[in-house]
Amino acid sequence: MIYDATACPQDIAYPTDIRLLAKSREITEAIIDELHAANPQGKKPRTYRQVARKRYLKVAQNKNPSRKVIRKGIKFQLQHLKRNFKTIEKQLDSITIFPLSHRMQQKHWIIQTLYAQQLAMFEAGSHQGEHRIVSIDQPHLRPIVRGKARAKTEFGAKIHLSLVYGFSFLDTISWDSFNEGSHLRDYVENHK
Numbered sequence: 001m002i003y004d005a006t007a008c009p010q011d012i013a014y015p016t017d018i019r020l021l022a023k024s025r026e027i028t029e030a031i032i033d034e035l036h037a038a039n040p041q042g043k044k045p046r047t048y049r050q051v052a053r054k055r056y057l058k059v060a061q062n063k064n065p066s067r068k069v070i071r072k073g074i075k076f077q078l079q080h081l082k083r084n085f086k087t088i089e090k091q092l093d094s095i096t097i098f099p100l101s102h103r104m105q106q107k108h109w110i111i112q113t114l115y116a117q118q119l120a121m122f123e124a125g126s127h128q129g130e131h132r133i134v135s136i137d138q139p140h141l142r143p144i145v146r147g148k149a150r151a152k153t154e155f156g157a158k159i160h161l162s163l164v165y166g167f168s169f170l171d172t173i174s175w176d177s178f179n180e181g182s183h184l185r186d187y188v189e190n191h192k
Contacts, residue, residue: 003163005128022052028088028108029106032044034099039091047084056073074118078118098139142155160175
């Protein structure tokens with residue numbers, strides 16, 4: 001019998017803080033458009049999406065931005081997200097029937113959690129947080145520090161496999177990062 005603990009990396013773009021915030025802002029803008037289409041009273045709310053996009057691209061297209069430039073870009077994206085949340089709440093208050101699809105509602109909840117995490121990290125001056133969201137489409141993904149030369153951090157699940165007479169068995173799958181719990185390593189050590 002052979003035991004092994006390894007990671008199953010997901011194929012996602014490397015999740016920088018500013019990229020996650022920019023994607024979140026774009027999704028909230030789509031939610032605002034959808035809510036306005038469901039209840040078109042008065043003018044469509046301002047979102048300053050062109051300004052926000054320019055501010056994002058100013059940082060994203062910079063080959064080697066300084067920490068100060070990155071921090072300023074994150075601050076702008078957080079401010080735009082906060083404004084969009086207020087607009088969404090105001091629009092939802094004026095609607096009697098909830099118009100958002102289940103998918104958009106779920107993304108809205110994920111983005112609210114991501115915003116709270118990013119705001120806490122911004123205020124603390126850190127890039128680490130507990131149960132940090134690294135993908136809006138797959139919020140269960142967690143960073144896994146592997147220490148490889150090409151990719152020091154991977155994103156996905158940890159698995160524990162056992163090989164018995166040529167058959168592989170998946171004993172355990174975990175979405176926690178190695179920092180949050182090392183029960184797979186303990187499991188392997190206890191079952192050797």
